[in-house]
Amino acid sequence: MSKTLHVTTSVPTLPALSAQAERLVELGVHEVAGLSAAEIRAFAEANAGANAGADGALLAVHPDRAPASALAPLLSSEGKPGFVVVDMPDVDLFAPIDTITLPSTPLYLLTDVDRGDHMANWSPDEALPALAADSRTPLLLSEGIHWALQQPAALERNHCYMTIGSRLRKANGALDARTPALWFSNGTGRDGRERRNAPKVGWCWAGNRHTWLSFASATDRRGQAAL
Template sequence: MTASAHPEPLPDLASQLQRYFELGIPALAGVTEGDLGDAAADLQSQAAPSGTPLLALHPDLIPARALAPLLAREGRPGFVVEDWSDLEDFTTVPTVELPPAPLYLVHGIDRGDHLRGASPEEALTALAGDERSPLTLHEGISWLLQEPGRLEPNHCFMTIATRRPKPRGGYDSRTPALWISGGTGRDGAARRGAPKVGWCWWRNRHTWLGFASAAGRAGK
């Protein structure tokens, strides 16, 4: 069973907000629980009746590097790959418009298992043809903070709406992905099985990486 084929509903928005409180997101972001609670309350009327959306953390609220250790799998915390020193230079691509709020809604999330084996370049074209929007790295992390079980062996995913612009135009060929560490190389044996925030090349294909996407976003 895969998340794409048989998705389970996300917890309700109040439970998702409480999860962020339990993880200490307000303190890490330098805001109060009341601040985030007010932001979440503003979104209640925009939740679609067909299914509970993801309550996503905006990239401006807290850096991805600060969120990575909050991911967990089999008792092991998440981490950012050692060679990703410029993670903070990766931003949301202009074709994906995020609501200007610390919290916003992401509707109809799919892990993109059917696109495993495609390159990011090929997957982007396929998603556009299906009128779906690729997830950002923050949205992918937000999803796994709410539902850690979405990260499974051979069913991990890329978040290709986050990229690093080049000074003279175009993008860096690295693209963010979320997968499970094998505990080899610089990861270290102690991280075997841990959630890993890493990157892959834009034109490379991987049979175990899907391409997470959404039907839409909403917020104030």
């Protein structure tokens, strides 16, 4: 598949970092991460404003502090909490791919987060080199959940996204063929009817295409104003 240049989607701009900090505190993410509410707020304040280059950035907690399994139930739609599919019990073992180096700070920023709608119906194997060629980095699963927590409109029916920055490496060094993604449950199979329309953390094969899944990415990660 030929490369398509980066196209900005219509997802609303993220709230100010101060509002994102309050959202994390409201959800109790700071407690999951072993941080105080004051530390979350101080990081947001230190990085706020155009001078810090953080306008529109996403505030994320390092996955070592707040893993996907702890964040997924905080997602919500129609009053239903998010969940991880039952055949992904190893969700927290999915780690950054070799091309991604995370900031060493417990809190960091992602700039210019995008859903990548122009890449819908691409496979993960096709999307990864195209993102790299466009100087973009794919989101980790935990980062993708952070985005949906802060901007629920980023996740919508028929416009959901994969987070191919996270992969599981087997004991022999090869990558597991599963690639994580966020979408909405149809309430079928082992999800259960009661979970219809609930936000869902699941996976797809790295070589498969899906018309309703694109590829979330950013331009950079920054751990400014380390705590």
